Amino acid sequence: MTASRIALVTGANQGLGRALAEGLAAGLNPDDLVLLTGRDRQRVADAAREVAAAPATRARVSGEVLDVTDTDAVARLAEELRVRHGGVDIVVSNAVARLLPGESQAERADEYIDVSNTATHAVLRSFGPVLRPGGRLLVVASSLGTLGHLPKRLHHLFDGADLDQVEYAVESWRSAVHQGTAAEDGWPLWLNVPSKVAQVAAVRAVAAERRDGDLAAGTLIAAVCPGMVDTATSRPWFEDFSHAQSPARAAEAVLSLLLSERVDPAHYGELVRFGTALDWHSGTPSTEQDHLLTP
Secondary structure, three states, X not given: OOOOOEEEEOOOOOHHHHHXXXXXXXXXXXXXXXXXXXXOHHHHHHHHHHHHHOXXXXXXXXXXXXOOOOHHHHHHHHHHHHHHHOOEEEEEEOOOOOOOOOOOOOOOHHHHHHHHHHHHHHHHXXXXXXEEEEEEXXXXXXXXXXXXXXXXXXXXXXXXXXXXXXXXXXXXXXXHHHHOOHHHHOOOOOOHHHHHHHHXXXXXXXXXXXXXXXXXXXXXXXXXXXXXXXXXXXXXXXOOOOOOEOHHHHHHHHHHHHHOXXXXXXXXXXXXXXXXXXXXXXXXXXXXXXXXXXX
């Protein structure tokens, strides 16, 4: 075991994930370790090497191949880190599937749900138990993750649900998409709306079971909204990027939660945007275009 801090970021070989890995590598101590993960071995290796060589880097940096849609692989890595290091101190679930305008949402549903939701559930289930006291576990979502963005007829599926119930709701949504009954059942057309709500609901479910012990130990579990970020994933959807942030700028608010010595109880189990917890019940269903363009 080691007293050094262990940090892990998924989807970290580009975009916001890469910026978060860079920020952690610069903000942690020389004995600490940042694990930069992704699916492509060469891209992970290249990114890890570049982050390790950056002038601002202080911590150790290592690349780790991880397909977050492989729940067994996620569980194995969590167990390996428990055995090797006694647990982890910082976990950021950041992986996202890229969708392009004009692509069939229904045809891409499985990949999108697996990367955004199945992976979130796996990270929470596997890394929650090995998160050391005083640790941080953040799931990157968006402001679309508040419950009010879904029609009221669907609220009961996520409001006050435990993680098993959230998973069941996600799989029911997946089945409705495949069966062509999603609209009839009230699900929004765009995948990112129910996906983000489900991500935040999953965080809330896990946090509800751990809140008292985590707050006593200075541990934070939360979802975060980084705002609009200028990345290869988001750029095809927008014409005006004048208000978009660079990945490095967007990472700043998230890093402040990860590296802060104190946990604000108001953030625990919530969706946090620029340091403020958003009301879980806020938001209203609007046009599909509005849903699509909300950061």
